[in-house]
């Protein structure tokens with residue numbers, strides 16, 4: 641059996657999660673009549689101390705809906721240059737919202753309030769109107785790095801002072817919450833909207849939740865319909881989300897411990913030039929200087945039964961998750977030691 645560290649999206653529902661899905665009460669959610677979807681949305685909103693929430697098929701759709709609601713065509717969105725909303729959503733900001741992106745160079749994916757402040761366009765007809773800032777926490781391309789909460793507060797202040805909306809791509813927000821011990825409610829105070837993935841570390845087969853004020857979520861529900869994301873008896877899937885919010889949050893700490901163990905093994909190897917600090921469940925390390933050296937190493941690992949992803953020429957990413965057991969971590973470390 642290969643050990644799949646390509647992403648935390650590869651998990652399969654546990655027997656208990658499947659059981660919860662099988663037993664779900666359902667109705668037509670486009671009519672607002674699916675009790676399980678309604679329960680999931682209410683639970684997510686309550687968790688973050690916000691008014692309402694919207695169940696979406698994917699994190700990409702949650703992010704794109706939020707950006708569409710917060711902008712007008714011709715506007716500009718401030719994001720980090722490796723942000724998922726910018727580089728991994730198929731050009732969706734241009735496609736769906738007709739907005740451009742001001743891409744800032746962050747520290748492992750994180751931008752500062754000062755950078756945001758300097759990137760806001762003046763009120764000048766030549767310039768696109770800056771209307772939205774998006775942050776990502778944890779930062780995927782930053783090796784699962786977590787934002788400093790005080791820096792996010794400062795960014796909130798800059799946004800408020802300049803009438804900008806602030807969206808959080810919280811695909812892995814629960815990893816950040818578990819790693820930093822911050823309560824979810826403090827995020828609800830800071831952001832105008834938050835998207836959270838259920839299909840990553842939380843182990844659901846699909847799904848994401850967009851959370852925000854009631855008026856925003858009403859508009860978001862319209863945009864979801866336009867994008868074809870209105871689902872009917874979605875309660876079977878939403879039940880997996882409810883199950884995950886109840887049972888799969890605290891255990892993320894195990895994934896983080898596993899990631900640290902694998903990183904420690906990598907750090908001892910000569911072919912590893914550097915390992916990004918491991919704060920959550922993502923390990924990104926650099927290997928060699930030649931173009932495509934990461935591809936070679938990932939192929940070698942694949943032959944030994946370990947799947948990972950070469951991102952960029954000399955970087956490899958490994959992600960720990962629900963389906964990676966302590967025994968598998970031991971096996972991965974043994975293979976690394978023999979390389």
Ligand SMILES: *Cc1c(COP(=O)(O)O)cnc(C)c1O
Pocket residue numbers: 697698699700701703724725776778779780809811812837839840847848
């Ligand atoms: C995975 C991910 C998303 C959304 O992904 P989907 O596969 O569309 O659910 C958004 N942002 C980040 C940072 C992600 O890692």
